[in-house]
Each structure stands twice: as structure tokens, then as C-alpha cells.
Amino acid sequence: MSPDAAVSVRGLARRYGEVRALQDVSFDIAPNTICGLLGANGAGKTTLMSLISGQDRPSAGTLQVFGREPFDDAAVLTQLCFARENQAYPDTFAVRHVLTTCPLFLPHWDADFADELVETFRLPLNHKIRKLSRGQLSAVAIVAGLASRAPLTFLDEPYLGLDPTARRRFYDALLRDYAEHPRTILMSTHLIGEVEGFFEQVLVIDDGRLLVDASAEDIAELAFTVSGPAKAVEAATGDRQVLETHRIGGLASAVVLGTPDAAMHRRAAESGLEIGPVGLQDLIAALGAAPHGSAEARAHGQEATR
Numbered sequence: 001m002s003p004d005a006a007v008s009v010r011g012l013a014r015r016y017g018e019v020r021a022l023q024d025v026s027f028d029i030a031p032n033t034i035c036g037l038l039g040a041n042g043a044g045k046t047t048l049m050s051l052i053s054g055q056d057r058p059s060a061g062t063l064q065v066f067g068r069e070p071f072d073d074a075a076v077l078t079q080l081c082f083a084r085e086n087q088a089y090p091d092t093f094a095v096r097h098v099l100t101t102c103p104l105f106l107p108h109w110d111a112d113f114a115d116e117l118v119e120t121f122r123l124p125l126n127h128k129i130r131k132l133s134r135g136q137l138s139a140v141a142i143v144a145g146l147a148s149r150a151p152l153t154f155l156d157e158p159y160l161g162l163d164p165t166a167r168r169r170f171y172d173a174l175l176r177d178y179a180e181h182p183r184t185i186l187m188s189t190h191l192i193g194e195v196e197g198f199f200e201q202v203l204v205i206d207d208g209r210l211l212v213d214a215s216a217e218d219i220a221e222l223a224f225t226v227s228g229p230a231k232a233v234e235a236a237t238g239d240r241q242v243l244e245t246h247r248i249g250g251l252a253s254a255v256v257l258g259t260p261d262a263a264m265h266r267r268a269a270e271s272g273l274e275i276g277p278v279g280l281q282d283l284i285a286a287l288g289a290a291p292h293g294s295a296e297a298r299a300h301g302q303e304a305t306r
């Protein structure tokens with residue numbers, strides 16, 4: 001375990017009967033980091049967040065948050081805020097009740113910032129929570145998550161139902177506030193293209209296993225694309241681990257694991273091929289597309305990131 005980490009996880013597993021929701025997951029998240037938690041539906045992201053936030057206990061493995069096991073530890077739990085659109089509230093609760101209740105549980109709560117966010121998302125203070133639209137519920141979760149200023153904040157798909165303008169407002173508010181009040185934020189998302197720029201660390205879960213644990217800089221080193229005439233692409237990438245190839249007519253674009261070396265650059269120049277970067281969204285799609293038995297690709301992907 002890393003005692004100085006905000007989150008330290010070793011060999012974590014969670015089973016639900018026959019379902020292995022998480023298996024042998026190990027990573028650290030340094031304090032004051034925005035970490036993206038990515039993966040397909042059912043990969044295990046919410047399960048992982050539930051364990052880290054002390055709402056659930058692992059079936060195996062160890063887990064520390066700010067150096068302590070979170071489950072049933074009040075000292076740790078007051079440092080955490082879990083924000084999600086499907087948060088359960090009492091039936092009688094209106095938006096304003098959330099604003100008056102949150103500070104009772106969240107010692108770092110900033111009421112002025114909460115008011116500002118309510119304005120930003122044009123939330124109707126007197127409306128009952130159960131009557132809000134999905135986007136408004138997400139906005140309530142965002143207000144709670146950001147105004148909590150919790151040293152460890154979980155944002156579980158915080159954009160559900162939000163229109164693009166509201167999402168932009170959320171990202172702006174998050175980044176502005178994080179710059180002024182650094183803290184650790186773990187955010188699960190499927191809208192990778194919108195947020196990849198501000199993740200300092202990326203965790204990718206696939207079928208309950210940790211597939212990638214990389215810093216933003218390392219992500220760029222994980223893979224690259226080679227595009228051009230299909231035969232030339234094939235010849236240039238023959239000795240490399242290709243994760244995925246798209247073909248259109250006689251043209252192809254291959255996602256290749258690792259970084260292009262001098263020989264690859266030379267071959268590309270000779271054959272009129274283009275070498276380019278792979279966006280995070282495309283990389284994750286390509287890693288997911290690699291055959292499940294392609295342990296080599298997966299292990300290589302992980303090795304390169306540790």
C-alpha cells in the first residue's frame with residue numbers, strides 16, 4: 001500500500017454470487033489528481049467507486065483512502081462525497097433541502113459556491129427532487145459534488161441527461177474550482193472525448209480487471225496509428241502488435257501498440273504512410289476490440305503504463 005496516496009488499492013475483488021464484478025485490481029491515486037475511470041457498461045466502475053467510498057466491502061484485497069480503510073470509518077467518510085444523478089432523497093425533499101442538508105455531512109461545504117452553481121444550472125430551488133428531469137438531477141448531483149469540496153470526490157457519470165451547454169458549464173466549473181481548491185476527483189464517464197484533456201490519470205476497467213493505469217503523458221505513448229494504402233500498412237506493421245485495423249477500399253488505418261521507432265518512421269516515409277496519435281476514446285475502443293485472449297496486447301498495454 002502507498003500510505004501517502006489518496007487512494008491505494010491492492011488485489012481488490014468484488015463478487016456478487018457468480019458475477020466477478022472486480023478481480024485483482026491494484027492502483028494508487030495521488031492526492032490532488034483528477035482521475036478518469038473508464039470502461040464499457042458493466043465493466044465494474046460503479047462497483048469500484050462503491051468500495052472506495054466505503055459503501056461496500058471487497059470480497060478480497062485491501063483498500064485504503066487517505067491511509068485508512070473507508071468502510072465504517074467516520075473520519076474517512078466525512079472526507080468523501082459521492083455524486084450521482086440517481087442519488088436517493090426523501091420524497092418530500094426540494095432542491096433547497098439538498099443545500100441545507102449537505103453541509104451537515106460535508107465539513108468542507110461552500111454555500112456560496114453551491115448558490116453560484118444553482119444559478120449556473122438554473123435549478124428551481126423549490127421544486128421537489130422527485131419531479132426534476134434527469135438533467136436537473138445530474139445538476140443537483142454536480143452542485144453537491146463540487147460545492148462539497150470533499151478531499152475525495154466521486155463523480156459517477158455526472159453528465160447524464162445534461163445538454164451540451166450544461167455539460168460545458170459543468171466542465172468549466174469543475175476546472176475553475178479545482179484550480180483554486182485542488183482535491184482528488186475520481187470521475188467515471190463514457191464521454192471520453194469531452195473530458196480526456198483534463199484527466200491527469202486514467203484507469204480503464206474491462207470486465208472487472210484493470211486494463212490501463214496511466215498518467216495523461218503515458219497515454220500518448222501507449223499506441224499510435226499508421227494509415228495509408230492497405231498493403232503498405234500491413235507491411236509496415238507486420239512485426240508490431242496491431243490492436244485494430246479499419247479498412248476502406250484499398251486504404252487502411254491500424255492502431256499499433258507502443259511508440260513508432262526510427263525504422264517505422266523510415267518505412268512510413270518510403271511508403272507514403274501517415275503516422276499519427278490515437279485519441280483516448282479510440283485507444284480504449286481498440287483495446288476493447290483486441291481479442292479477449294490477446295493477453296499479450298493487454299499485458300503490454302499495462303506494462304507500458306506502470
Ligand SMILES: Nc1ncnc2c1ncn2[C@@H]1O[C@H](COP(=O)(O)OP(=O)(O)OP(=O)(O)O)[C@@H](O)[C@H]1O
Pocket residue numbers: 016019020021039040041042043044045046047048
Ligand atoms: N448488486 C449487484 N448484484 C449483482 N450483480 C451486480 C450488482 N452490482 C453490480 N453487479 C454486476 O457487476 C458488474 C459490474 O457492474 P458495475 O455497475 O460496477 O458496472 P459499471 O462499469 O459501473 O457499468 P455502467 O457503465 O453500465 O454504469 C456487472 O456485471 C453488474 O451486473
